[in-house]
Amino acid sequence: MNKDLIINSSADGVEIALLEDKKLVEIHNEKMDTRWAVGDLYLGKVRKIIPGLNAAFVDVGFEKDAFLHYTDLSPYVKSIIKYTQEAIHNNDNSFDFSKFQSEAEIVKTGKISEVLNGKPNVLVQILKEPIAAKGPRLTCEISLAGRFIVLTPFNEIVAVSKKIHSGEERKRLQKMMESIRPKNFGVIVRTAAEGKSTAELHEDLLTLVENWKNIQANLKGAMAPSRIMSEESKTTSILRDLLNEDFNKIVVNDKKIFDVTLSYLQRIAPAKANILSLHNSDQDIFDQYGI
Numbered sequence: 001m002n003k004d005l006i007i008n009s010s011a012d013g014v015e016i017a018l019l020e021d022k023k024l025v026e027i028h029n030e031k032m033d034t035r036w037a038v039g040d041l042y043l044g045k046v047r048k049i050i051p052g053l054n055a056a057f058v059d060v061g062f063e064k065d066a067f068l069h070y071t072d073l074s075p076y077v078k079s080i081i082k083y084t085q086e087a088i089h090n091n092d093n094s095f096d097f098s099k100f101q102s103e104a105e106i107v108k109t110g111k112i113s114e115v116l117n118g119k120p121n122v123l124v125q126i127l128k129e130p131i132a133a134k135g136p137r138l139t140c141e142i143s144l145a146g147r148f149i150v151l152t153p154f155n156e157i158v159a160v161s162k163k164i165h166s167g168e169e170r171k172r173l174q175k176m177m178e179s180i181r182p183k184n185f186g187v188i189v190r191t192a193a194e195g196k197s198t199a200e201l202h203e204d205l206l207t208l209v210e211n212w213k214n215i216q217a218n219l220k221g222a223m224a225p226s227r228i229m230s231e232e233s234k235t236t237s238i239l240r241d242l243l244n245e246d247f248n249k250i251v252v253n254d255k256k257i258f259d260v261t262l263s264y265l266q267r268i269a270p271a272k273a274n275i276l277s278l279h280n281s282d283q284d285i286f287d288q289y290g291i
Contacts, residue, residue, distance in 0.1 A: 003246045007235060007261075008285050009254035016235055017291045018242070024291055028238065037230065039145070039237075040126045041215060043084070044068075044138065045224035046119040054112050057135075058124060061225035064135035070112040072127060074140040076154035077115055078103035083154070084123045087219035095216060098183045102154060121224040123215075144208045147240050147268055148193040148201050149177070151208040155186035163191040176201060182209060192244070236264045243269055251289070253279040 004019040018026040044058040047065050057065035079102040087095060106115055128137035144151040158177045160170045177187045180202050193201060218228045252258045258278045265273045279285045
């Protein structure tokens, strides 16, 4: 199956079309204002606790406070709160996450008023973007997605995608990640990791650990509310999730997006960099490809 990605940039935003054997199968829209994208990390300030909803409203800088339900706190939320404070007040750059002492997990049936008492500042991730008059929905289940793995700080769990059907391959990946996983990090092995070498997975892991170090650096001295890390653009996140040997063409009509995409391809799949091209025709890019 041949896959093409056609990227149309306009004043309103970016439209990304995925074609399979010349037929449109997916279309994604990315508005110009991507400040509140799913996956972004913020330093939020707990503003109000609603015991009846077992939830809290958190200020992340949006015009409406964001919503955080108890079920989205993460079992490791006490560790996250502790980590947030230590990272903010780290004055001598001596904070070593591998030596971080985790707190006890919270119970599934607990009360948010007992966990967020004192209304602390806490590292949160956008779970759902704002809709109409509602603010974003948040989670404390922090995760950083790579091409082959997802890094989950504060736990020690290694999980392998159930879409990898071979029991032998699942065991290989489990054992491999257990051997290279840094302390205080859990790992979810994605379906795309099937058949990949230790070197490829280790490189992905190191990139994500470096991202976590950048988050830690951005927290130093931060004042709530503030954005700590942005998720990749929708274009690069689609490439991260979908790029494989079936792709034979990526066409974009914007030089800036072309440069960003080229840089990303050269980093994650250098052999695929030559499938990217810049659309220079006067004809609308979507019209040219029948979209």
